[in-house]
Amino acid sequence: MKEKIxxxxxxxxxxxxxxxxxxxxxxxxxxxxxxxxxxxVFDFLFGKLWYPTSxxxxxxxxxxxxxxxxxxxxxxxxxxxxxxxSAIYIHEMAGRTQRAILKPTVxxxxxxxxxxxxxxxxxxxxxxxxxxxxxxxxxxxxTGSLVLGIMTVPTICSIxxxxxxxxxHSFREASLAVGANRWQTLTxxxxxxxxxxxxxxxILGMSxxxxxxxxxxxxxxxxxxxxxxxxxxxxxxxxxxxxxxGEAVVGGLHFHAxxxxxxxxxxxxxxxxxxxxxxxxxxxxxxxxxx
Amino acid sequence: xxxIAKKILSTVVASGLLLSCLMVAMTSSPADAGGNRLTxxxxxxxxxIAQRAAEDFMEKHAEINISVQGGGSGVGxxxxxxxxCDIADASRPIKDKELExxxxxxxxxxxxxxxxxxxxxxxxxxxxxxxxxxxxxxxIYTGKVSDWSAVGGGSGQIVVVSRDSASGTFEAFGELAxxxxxxxxxxxxxxxxxxxxxxxxxxPGAIGYVGLGYLTPDVRSLVIDGVMPTKETVxxxxxxxxxxxxxxxxxxxxxxxKNFIDFVLSEEGQKIVEEVGYVGLK
Numbered sequence: 001m002k003e004k005i006x007x008x009x010x011x012x013x014x015x016x017x018x019x020x021x022x023x024x025x026x027x028x029x030x031x032x033x034x035x036x037x038x039x040x041v042f043d044f045l046f047g048k049l050w051y052p053t054s055x056x057x058x059x060x061x062x063x064x065x066x067x068x069x070x071x072x073x074x075x076x077x078x079x080x081x082x083x084x085x086s087a088i089y090i091h092e093m094a095g096r097t098q099r100a101i102l103k104p105t106v107x108x109x110x111x112x113x114x115x116x117x118x119x120x121x122x123x124x125x126x127x128x129x130x131x132x133x134x135x136x137x138x139x140x141x142x143t144g145s146l147v148l149g150i151m152t153v154p155t156i157c158s159i160x161x162x163x164x165x166x167x168x169h170s171f172r173e174a175s176l177a178v179g180a181n182r183w184q185t186l187t188x189x190x191x192x193x194x195x196x197x198x199x200x201x202x203i204l205g206m207s208x209x210x211x212x213x214x215x216x217x218x219x220x221x222x223x224x225x226x227x228x229x230x231x232x233x234x235x236x237x238x239x240x241x242x243x244x245x246g247e248a249v250v251g252g253l254h255f256h257a258x259x260x261x262x263x264x265x266x267x268x269x270x271x272x273x274x275x276x277x278x279x280x281x282x283x284x285x286x287x288x289x290x291x
Numbered sequence: 292x293x294x295i296a297k298k299i300l301s302t303v304v305a306s307g308l309l310l311s312c313l314m315v316a317m318t319s320s321p322a323d324a325g326g327n328r329l330t331x332x333x334x335x336x337x338x339x340i341a342q343r344a345a346e347d348f349m350e351k352h353a354e355i356n357i358s359v360q361g362g363g364s365g366v367g368x369x370x371x372x373x374x375x376c377d378i379a380d381a382s383r384p385i386k387d388k389e390l391e392x393x394x395x396x397x398x399x400x401x402x403x404x405x406x407x408x409x410x411x412x413x414x415x416x417x418x419x420x421x422x423x424x425x426x427x428x429x430x431i432y433t434g435k436v437s438d439w440s441a442v443g444g445g446s447g448q449i450v451v452v453s454r455d456s457a458s459g460t461f462e463a464f465g466e467l468a469x470x471x472x473x474x475x476x477x478x479x480x481x482x483x484x485x486x487x488x489x490x491x492x493x494x495p496g497a498i499g500y501v502g503l504g505y506l507t508p509d510v511r512s513l514v515i516d517g518v519m520p521t522k523e524t525v526x527x528x529x530x531x532x533x534x535x536x537x538x539x540x541x542x543x544x545x546x547x548x549k550n551f552i553d554f555v556l557s558e559e560g561q562k563i564v565e566e567v568g569y570v571g572l573k
Contacts, residue, residue: 053462063476122489136448138493248365249365
């Protein structure tokens with residue numbers, strides 16, 4: 001009897017997440033839909049002008065989508081190099097002492113609030129890059145990518161490291177036994193075997209970068225135009241929602257447009273997560289861990 | 292095993308209780324919480340005045356509890372309409388749409404002017420330019436001019452910095468300086484006065500605008516149409532880019548709301564206004 005109650009209680013708790021997800025999806029759809037009706041799907045997604053508070057307003061989110069794509073793309077390059085690189089070093093090459101220092105340090109990076117990253121980017125990195133590269137303004141897509149890239153390092157590094165540790169010892173031993181040296185074993189056996197795990201890490205890092213808000217709001221400059229260079233100010237989707245939601249008249253077209261942006265972001269991150277799940281499943285099958 | 296289950300269960304129950312307490316706390320609106328609570332929400336421009344005034348007011352009236360929040364003029368007025376705040380700070384007059392919604396909800400927003408604010412154009416301290424005309428400001432911000440040499444400065448690209456389209460300062464600037472024309476799409480949009488000042492201070496070719504309260508030694512303000520933005524020129528109306536700051540109430544203020552507004556308008560309150568960088572009404 002008692003056991004049954006516990007069972008149901010915990011089932012309820014577990015299904016709460018489903019409830020939240022359904023609730024969020026419905027809200028996004030219901031609140032976002034009016035803008036597709038009124039502005040039109042094509043004009044909304046591919047319009048080049050974002051002037052939500054002008055009279056008459058323009059609701060074209062192409063500049064915002066492209067800003068997110070550019071900034072995330074740049075962040076990914078930096079995140080992959082730093083994240084996968086440090087995972088390989090920590091797992092394959094570092095001695096015990098170094099690992100004891102490096103691992104917690106990378107994890108602490110994840111614990112820093114994003115507003116601190118934003119402040120750091122705005123006050124230190126942006127002016128520094130502006131002087132160093134002699135560009136008109138430091139708050140631009142490049143600075144955003146740089147700071148965001150650093151923020152994805154903990155995600156990419158720790159999941160990549162897990163992937164490396166899942167590679168069975170027999171693989172390495174077999175490789176060394178046939179005469180491959182450590183470098184050959186690493187690049188031709190271990191990394192390919194951990195490949196899908198590392199891909200999962202990268203996709204999850206990407207999904208973190210796409211959804212990051214406070215940092216991009218502070219360091220990207222916020223100009224709503226389709227970027228043609230990494231050194232122009234841009235306005236990613238999350239930044240637009242965060243900056244404008246406060247003043248959008250509840251129930252107005254601008255309000256609905258911000259929800260529609262949220263809906264599109266939701267689809268993007270959902271896609272990333274589904275792909276990550278598929279890739280990691282394939283990875284487990286490959287190593288015979290699926291059971 | 293049983294012990295663990297018991298522990299988990301009690302944790303769940305405890306957190307459930309805590310959650311329901313929180314829910315109750317969140318759902319009860321301040322208006323219902325007795326007359327000893329005053330909630331002020333709205334414009335971040337008015338926030339420093341409301342914050343300091345609330346602190347001083349509470350020191351004198353220990354029985355009252357005032358909570359002050361930012362969020363922007365729109366948020367403040369929306370909360371006033373929803374009945375979740377007693378005073379809505381605003382750096383712009385209420386919009387027709389908002390007024391319609393208020394009337395539909397039986398709310399009667401009343402404007403109380405508490406201070407004047409001037410919007411100053413600021414440039415980097417390394418910039419040699421001293422003054423602009425209003426027409427030049429408009430040309431820069433709407434995108435007709437992109438190089439400092441076209442407005443009498445040295446050569447170099449103008450980096451245009453603006454407040455976010457959601458802020459009251461942006462709207463006031465749009466009306467006072469741009470005749471409601473659109474800001475150029477490549478302008479940097481910053482989320483706060485502070486962020487505008489920081490960006491301009493760190494970027495040699497930048498121009499930005501902030502409330503007079505946010506002028507710092509790190510940036511230099513420009514003379515506009517021959518008038519320096521100062522307290523005197525704002526109050527006399529000589530300086531063109533100035534606006535009143537409001538505290539909206541539902542109907543004529545009564546009770547503690549009235550006491551608080553009276554305090555802000557008193558000599559002591561207006562001294563706070565001056566101290567946080569705005570222009571007092573007297």
